[in-house]
Amino acid sequence: MMNKILTAIAQHAAATPDKIALTSQTTQGNVQLTYAQLATQIEVLAAWLHEQPISRAGLWGENSIEWIVADLAAWKAGITLVPLPRFFSRTQLQHVIAQAQLPCLLVCGDIEQVTDIEERKTSPVAAIYLDKFVVHEQVAHDNSTELDTVAKITFTSGTTGTPKGVCLSTAALENVALALAERIYSGVNTDNLNTHLNLLPLSTLLENVAGVYVPLYLGKRVVVLAGSALGLTGSSQLSLPILLQMLHHYQPNSLIVLPQILQGFVAASAKGFTLPASLEFIAVGGARTPASLIEQARAMSIPVYEGYGLSECASVVSLNSPVADKIGSVGKALGHVDIKIDNGSIMVRGNVFSGYLGQETLSNDEWLDSGDLGFIDDDGFIFITGRKKNLLISSFGRNISPEWIEAELSLCRSIAQVMVIGDSQPFCSAIIVPASAQITAEQIIRDIHSINQHLPDYARIQKIIFATEPFTPSNQLLTDNGRLRRAAILGQYLNAIAAIYSNATAQSFSSQQHPGVVYDIF
Template sequence: MSQIIQAIYRNAQLNPNQIALSGLDAENNATSVTYRQLIDKLENTANSIKQLGGRCIALRAENSIDWAIVDLAAMMVEMPLVPIPTFFSNQQIEHVLTSTGADILVGDWNEQFDHQDSVCHLEGLPAYRIYAEPCGALLEGTVKVTFTSGSTGTPKGVCLSEDNLFRVSSSLVTALDVDVARHLVLLPLSTLLENVTGVYVPLILGVTSMIFPGEHVGLTGSSKFNAQYFAQALAQYQPNSLVLTPALLMALIQVVKHNPQLGEPLRFVAVGGARVAAEIMETAHQLGIPAYEGYGLSESASVVSLNAPNRVKHGSCGVALEHIEVKVAEDKELLIKGNIALGYLNEPFNDEWLATGDLVNIDPDGFIHIHGRKKNQIITSYGRNVSPEWIESQAQVFIPAAKLLVVGEAQHSLSAIVEPSDYIVERIHLLNGSLPDYARIQRLILTSNLATHTHWFTKNGRPRRDVIETWASELISGRNTNTDHQIIELY
């Protein structure tokens, strides 16, 4: 039996009446499930999955208690499950289904089926049994396939074993070392990070995971945010732990500045997904927000390193968790060993060390400092290598509300594409004052609305650097004569 499921059984024996899951079910009914009740629900759902007789489950649904139950029941019967983000395009969904051969579809498939077509319900989620050709791409031992967004928009499937998931979860339990009774799920559970930290870790600890649809707590899709709903959720549910992206951390900082009481119940706030400037983390701690930056990747079942209350260094993403070994290659790329995924679909990993694609240095105390993606490095005409992510994260300190993109491949100097705002030139000068000369912004490209350039970003909002660099190069050279953009030379 899965070690995660075994931990749930142990907690059901020790504290049967302790609340395991609290929140809304798939039909938006408020509910709470004790550990004893959770075991019953998992066993019933597992039996229903067995009766469907499929090979692989594709789960596409908003966050709910039922989402977590289906996920755990599939693990109980060792059937591979593929979480699909609700913001994936139809093309991406088709790619996921074809590449995995999923033949049980659970959740929101209204565009493919009428609700009456469901063969059963797994908890409150409709399930559809379809015919799909066996694709043979799932690696032996796979219990979860998590899809990256892909830099080109085509998601790539990572095959994870139950041991992968348990090792990272149990290692996080050890690293936390704080008194947490209630975790509030904010990110989509289809995100591996929240799946691990919002479901597996609390249930191993024997505490409560509070699960609501994203809109209920202020986050819709991949990036739409409502600060009022977020603040209301903090006030109503008083969570002890959260997992946030850097943008959500900055929102939390503003909320706590206006209402310090909302931060008082927090004991641990993990921050990941992108590099965070040290000044932002220091501001959070000055406000009493226990924010700790971490780092991870799907190919290692999510979290690799983490700062913690007893071992923290702002500006780093912490030290490697106990189940992971790390080292730095000659070209500064981070290599990891110890909890590597089974591989990509139909592409097993065979090397002892996994090349992460991230450029780092590890200081004498073991803290990992991420500088950016190896493939995203800008090489200026003077031969200087610069990571755009480093400068973009530092910009959060001086222009926190602005989206800023750094370009400069083969150029004499760096440029920043940014939306117009009050005192933008003065703020960029302040940013430059915090950077070495070779990393300073020499030119501003003001564009009225970055969001309209949809082809610049992947479906989950990651910049397509090559596309943006080409556009900026043409604009600077005069080959693009579009007058919707203003160029300001700073020096």
Template sequence: MVNIVTQLEHLYDETQVVVRDTARSLTRGQLTATCQQLAKQLERRNIRTLALHADNGLDWIVIDLACQLANICILPLPTFFSISQLQHALSETPVDAVISDNPAVPDLFPQVKHRETLSEILPGSNHLQLLLMEMSDTPALLPQQTGKITYTSGSTGSPKGVCLSNYQLLEQASVLANAVALKHPRHLCLLPLSTLLENVAGVYTPIMASGEVIAPSLRELGFCGSSSVDASIMTSVISRYQPDSLILTPQLLLLLVNAASKGWQAPSSLRFVAVGGSRVSPALLSQAWQAGIPAYEGYGLSECASVVSLNATRQHRPGSCGKPLPHLGVRIIDDEVVVTGNPMLGYVNEPSSWGNQAIYTGDLGYLDNDGYLFINGRRKNLLISSYGRNINPEWIESEFLAHPVFAEFVVFGDAEPYCVALLTPRQPGISRRQLQAIIDDINRSLPDYARICQWAILPAPLTTDRSLITDNGRPKRSAIQEHYRSLLDSLYHSGVEELSA
């Protein structure tokens, strides 16, 4: 059986620390024993699929590895998902059990038949609840060998579940460890562990390199929701643990660069800082290096088990997303990046997607003569925020256009820290205060990364300029963005508190 726990004996001494959070640490022997004990307890309860909805920490990693050991399919659920997204994920993928640290979660699901704490299985884990669920009349359709189902932040309000095998994840981690080429790295997890990138590259990869994984809670890192961070808290944690490696979104890299400009000293221990999730400004990467942050841009997607290409110390071309990993093939077909070599097993409940050997990414790009990958943008309208959240603007727009006050509502935010909107109200005399109250009300139904933080009324309705709309009345986003560039730029400099503040 392929799993990381069985590899530990070959990678670590018995007393070597493998994982830790701010309260506890586990040596190789302790981690193996704890995972084995938890695996047996989960098997005893006849759990074959399990959803994990919990903050970062040592327990998250133990549960993840124990599921591998017990051959239990695990469904990590981001803590930043809205209630409707959680309910969608568990209705689309019914599970036998849920482990959660949120006391409100059991009341969201009528199918909970029994609950218990995990304190007997994981000492010190009174905050975690094991919820056993009623058997579903319509179990999810999953490809064979599915070991993990990952839901991204969602390109719509109802994101798809990507199915991956444990063998794929282990192979990905092994290849990444060789590409990064750090021996015994000390890695500090800054992204949610439910994010496949941090899960694979931030936990499995350091373990495959006989390293140490440090996983403080997101609260201890200074996060509030998924799109707000206290810079002073995060930088103090980085300084405290003196890591060799980090994984950052562009916005978190900006936070560290701004902190350095205000006097924070990046640890000299840093040897590799991977940056991904959305486009990275070359100027920001240059500033990072000047601040002592060795930032390397990469590219990937869940459908390819996370990382596809990566700059590294031995192969580094600024401005590119690095060279594809050696076990992958990357081609450019009609300007689109197409990946082969380690494709997902398929999507949950979509047998037509199973077994496809090529992943058409929807990203436009090219390979230079030396094999470095460059990404130019999205084929479709999917926005990727600077926090790495996938956002379909049509989804957000539909929520606002459902309200009778809005005649037009167009959302922007690609490579930016938050979403903004240009709008036309149906009532010309309505006040900004009234509009803001309506926007605030609708925002509360959306996850925080999809909320409208700034907005402006269009100087004239889009319908008055046919170059800004299609024949059937849909907005031409690139044309609108170019036409109102200065107005959109002003929305990112109009008083919203930046992450680096």
């Protein structure tokens, strides 16, 4: 079956061979690849991979031109590819390698090894290597998805520490890319959407599909830079001055951001640091985004649109756009999927994954329970109210979505991260990661008190605990896409939480933070 993304790249290479497809930055300066050069490198690397031969491989590297070439060449060669997130722990990476039974790894650039290798082969494309693994323990796959129909396996750690492989076909990936192209580019002047800059890791399905496949399918330019060059390190560290400088340098027309990055843009704009006027479309997703944050961004002429997706549906399933937009919603369903509400749960059909690695194959006609709660209004816009499994039920019988309160608290500049607790308890409390070491307990308590004024009494935060460390993927307190691992955080702060809901008196007010100590909100 013809691959629509690769076919489009080949057509662009024939029609506009000198048009720039990819731009990057090395120690020697800017590097550019035309569509003709990109098509050639894909052909050469795919042919070489055929000769190896291999049926599946991992992909390891920083965001780079080489990463994109390796991804597309493996697709052309019919290899099941497993991108390995750079922010996974070594234990998680070893699990993925064993679970996916990877015999080898495509390595992009000169970076550290994931595990012991038996042999390294140099590919015909510069800075792309093939590492053959030392034989490792294999995992038996009973009733498993047929890997010969799977183009990509994306591993998501979800809310537990063990990554789970989501198997996706070529058709599933293409469907999302084409639906996004239609939704985004039908509502704006396409002449003003020529350059997309990758901010999120390419191992993240959202950036891989929406930030690479979509613009290349349409013959646009992709700027791909290592996270460190953009001021992004790990999965949650951000240097806003560096990021703003690079945005002004490359003048992109579109970006994909997480709510934390959008909040940084708004804060910077409020202080007079402007975003480049070239930006026409910024998609925000990955976690709940407060409507008030979208409103603040729009008031500062930041063209942001919220969307929603699932790895199990090959990423995006709904998106706001300039021609169909409602703040507070995650937009209308894309044309390739059906969405309905069943007892408050959001159900999706039409582009469902092939199944989890090692489990039975799923039918594309089945309704998939997203695990999210929400509703669809009379205009067809989808609203997310929280995760089904995260719902807190107070001792007074109130159903409370912690994500709702967390989204409001995340607007406080004194707070970097927050998790709301209170299941089966008379009131809500929060575990807080301050925005910096200089933030005082007094500032945070004042900010929370201000937010509380706009919340119903049952949702107000009455006590807080200062976290002993930030929530990150490396300490297993955050998922790869920035969601809280609630069970792990609850376990880590078990004693402090017990103190909150016991008869023990909370600490007297102090302007200093004391990690693990309980404070009352006055």
